[in-house]
Amino acid sequence: xxxxxxVQARMTSTRLPGKVLKKxxxxxxxxxxxxxxxxxxxxxxxxxxxxxxxxxxxxVELCQRLQIPFWRGAExxxxxxxxxxxxxxxxxxxxxxxxxxxxxxxxxxxKAIACYMExxxxxxxxxxxxxxxxxxxxxxxxxxxxxxYHEASAQPDREHVTPFIYRHPERxxxxxxxxxxxxxxxxxxxxxxxxxxxxxxIIAELYSVKPEFGLADMLAVIAEHPYWCEINKAxxxxxxxx
Numbered sequence: 122x123x124x125x126x127x128v129q130a131r132m133t134s135t136r137l138p139g140k141v142l143k144k145x146x147x148x149x150x151x152x153x154x155x156x157x158x159x160x161x162x163x164x165x166x167x168x169x170x171x172x173x174x175x176x177x178x179x180x181v182e183l184c185q186r187l188q189i190p191f192w193r194g195a196e197x198x199x200x201x202x203x204x205x206x207x208x209x210x211x212x213x214x215x216x217x218x219x220x221x222x223x224x225x226x227x228x229x230x231x232k233a234i235a236c237y238m239e240x241x242x243x244x245x246x247x248x249x250x251x252x253x254x255x256x257x258x259x260x261x262x263x264x265x266x267x268x269x270y271h272e273a274s275a276q277p278d279r280e281h282v283t284p285f286i287y288r289h290p291e292r293x294x295x296x297x298x299x300x301x302x303x304x305x306x307x308x309x310x311x312x313x314x315x316x317x318x319x320x321x322x323i324i325a326e327l328y329s330v331k332p333e334f335g336l337a338d339m340l341a342v343i344a345e346h347p348y349w350c351e352i353n354k355a356x357x358x359x360x361x362x363x
Contacts, residue, residue, distance in 0.1 A: 125212035130220035150223035204270035255309030315353035
């Protein structure tokens with residue numbers, strides 16, 4: 122089966138425009154994420170799903186420099202963009218992540234994929250539950266993505282890709298992956314300047330000594346600098362979807 126990681130990325134974020142290409146230690150955040158996703162050995166490929174807007178030309182240029190396949194589609198209809206990318210690159214299984222998660226842990230992505238592949242007769246959709254926000258990973262078959270594309274009509278369903286799945290528990294069997302401890306209060310995604318400042322500190326502290334740092338390393342550095350959690354504590358997550 123062709124397992125494809127599809128990363129949605131665009132430059133026109135409302136709260137922090139251009140966030141995916143903001144630099145830490147001279148490297149764009151999206152490049153850090155792609156470097157980390159390249160260590161997900163049980164995936165067959167990575168695709169960037171960006172938009173046809175000229176504002177996203179820099180995203181395409183980064184993909185070309187790094188030799189990462191990309192798809193350009195509608196800005197607002199992210200579901201269509203995802204479906205088209207999955208269809209074009211012949212994905213059988215889709216791994217959904219978003220470009221605002223530059224410190225995503227490849228070990229956890231591997232775990233989510235393995236969970237789905239080992240239980241695909243029992244589940245239609247796998248997602249993380251109580252992990253830090255910013256490690257978000259969803260895994261589902263391309264056939265379910267096709268259902269969403271053809272049947273979902275509500276604007277939030279088109280914008281956030283997967284709400285159609287978990288709003289229909291009578292139809293789709295959902296598996297939630299839980300961490301041993303509840304770390305959901307940690308926010309390691311980038312949507313505001315405060316978020317960026319926290320991620321900048323985490324990368325600056327860890328990358329030079331351990332480029333392949335993961336969840337345990339980030340928890341350890343936060344424990345060493347507990348006041349860092351205050352930096353983006355007041356940021357409210359956007360509702361409805363990831």
